[in-house]
Amino acid sequence: MKIGTIDVKISNISIGVFVFFTLLLIVASIIAPEIRRNLIWMIPTLFLLLVIPVALNYMSRSQYKDLEPEYERRAKTVRVRLINENMIGKIVRIEGVVERVYFQFLNRPQYSVADRSGAISVKMFTSPDKDVKVNDIVEVYGQVIRRYMVTGEPVINCVIIRKFDRQPQE
Amino acid sequence: MTDNSDSIPDTRDLFREALVPLLAFGSTILGIVLWNAGILAEIQYAAVGGFLASCLLAYLAWLRPRKDIVSLTTPIYGFLFMVNQIDYTGGVVLQLLYACGLTALVVRLHKRFGTRNSDSFSGTDLAAGPLKTYVGSTSDAFTAADPLTGHSAAAAFIRFSEGDYQKAADLSHAAVCHDGTPEPIVRAFGILRQHAELLDENLPRPVAYLRFLPEDASLMAKPLPDADDPDREFETLMDNALLLLYSAAWHASEADRALLLASQEFAKKLLES
Numbered sequence: 043m044k045i046g047t048i049d050v051k052i053s054n055i056s057i058g059v060f061v062f063f064t065l066l067l068i069v070a071s072i073i074a075p076e077i078r079r080n081l082i083w084m085i086p087t088l089f090l091l092l093v094i095p096v097a098l099n100y101m102s103r104s105q106y107k108d109l110e111p112e113y114e115r116r117a118k119t120v121r122v123r124l125i126n127e128n129m130i131g132k133i134v135r136i137e138g139v140v141e142r143v144y145f146q147f148l149n150r151p152q153y154s155v156a157d158r159s160g161a162i163s164v165k166m167f168t169s170p171d172k173d174v175k176v177n178d179i180v181e182v183y184g185q186v187i188r189r190y191m192v193t194g195e196p197v198i199n200c201v202i203i204r205k206f207d208r209q210p211q212e
Numbered sequence: 213m214t215d216n217s218d219s220i221p222d223t224r225d226l227f228r229e230a231l232v233p234l235l236a237f238g239s240t241i242l243g244i245v246l247w248n249a250g251i252l253a254e255i256q257y258a259a260v261g262g263f264l265a266s267c268l269l270a271y272l273a274w275l276r277p278r279k280d281i282v283s284l285t286t287p288i289y290g291f292l293f294m295v296n297q298i299d300y301t302g303g304v305v306l307q308l309l310y311a312c313g314l315t316a317l318v319v320r321l322h323k324r325f326g327t328r329n330s331d332s333f334s335g336t337d338l339a340a341g342p343l344k345t346y347v348g349s350t351s352d353a354f355t356a357a358d359p360l361t362g363h364s365a366a367a368a369f370i371r372f373s374e375g376d377y378q379k380a381a382d383l384s385h386a387a388v389c390h391d392g393t394p395e396p397i398v399r400a401f402g403i404l405r406q407h408a409e410l411l412d413e414n415l416p417r418p419v420a421y422l423r424f425l426p427e428d429a430s431l432m433a434k435p436l437p438d439a440d441d442p443d444r445e446f447e448t449l450m451d452n453a454l455l456l457l458y459s460a461a462w463h464a465s466e467a468d469r470a471l472l473l474a475s476q477e478f479a480k481k482l483l484e485s
Contacts, residue, residue, distance in 0.1 A: 118375055118377075119414040120375055120411070121411070123481070123485055124373075124375070124411075125375075126373055126475075126477060126478035126481060127475075127477050127478065128370065128373040128374045128375075128474075128475055128478060129373075129374060129375050132374070132375055134375065158443070159447065159485075160485065189279075190279060190281070193279055194278070194279055195277075195278065
């Protein structure tokens, strides 16, 4: 679904929650007719279960879209193995192959991206422009952060993840 | 270079890890005995051992270099089991299952999350391990180097670790021009400069590149791979140059040791990769 220039995605979890409560409402109103008078506020509430995630996704996607030019301008291309604690807060660009994808169903995907030198965890706090799958060759722009903000190993807080049509340089 | 003091905390950690199932199971079993004797009014209080065990598990998880979020959050459940009223059978089953869970987590922590952090970092000295061993083995070669060379080596290493490759290349170039710098350090600066410039421009490995001399072999942290893998050799040369500069900086410039200690994780990563 496109709102303006932003491609908004709704997560499978949100759809699942919406479907679950819709079915629950239908069953409940069949079994207990006295709740039908409450449908006037229950049905709009049900739709809010879809509208709120869409709105949140639109807001985060548009924020990320605004950040993209800045990250493209400031990012320094680095090798995965050379990313370390001293780079916390730096904006970097890496190229590599996606080895694993987690939590895509939550619209908060995490990838394991590897180049010839090593692998690193890439976290994204919104959905990417295009779905990224295992074995895709990608470029990632993001900031080096600690896995748990104040502790843990360095990971990349991703702002842009783009599939390559060509092999990366390495 | 592992001395006796390094092995004592390991044994202590093993005792602490063993204490987790002992506390969790022991408290529930004691609770059953006391409840049957009519001394313990509510079986929920037998969960106090499980709660203490989960706190100990969280403490052990916190000390690890890699944090296990599951172990870190176990005290929340331990606390809930302790404060919520529950019938006898349900309480005993719940506490025993929780004790099994804590045991599985402590085994997982031991096997998958490595050794604790405090073992490896005293705050004033390098962590016991391969890096300390390497730095110690090169002390004779670098102790005589002058502090200016040591400072340049530290600055180049730290700039490189921060991803500031152009600055690292400039510092390396300036350091080479300094008179009296030992030859292996000069070669390390040269190699670092070449790599830093290539990384700064995101350029691939050139066909011809700088190498150490055969007489520098005793100062190399990592052995060179087979000649039929030039990419790997190129990477290893860079690692060796960085580690050599780290060691030179450590021995020649005491004023930079605090910064070098803060960067030792990167040096360890280079050495162990």
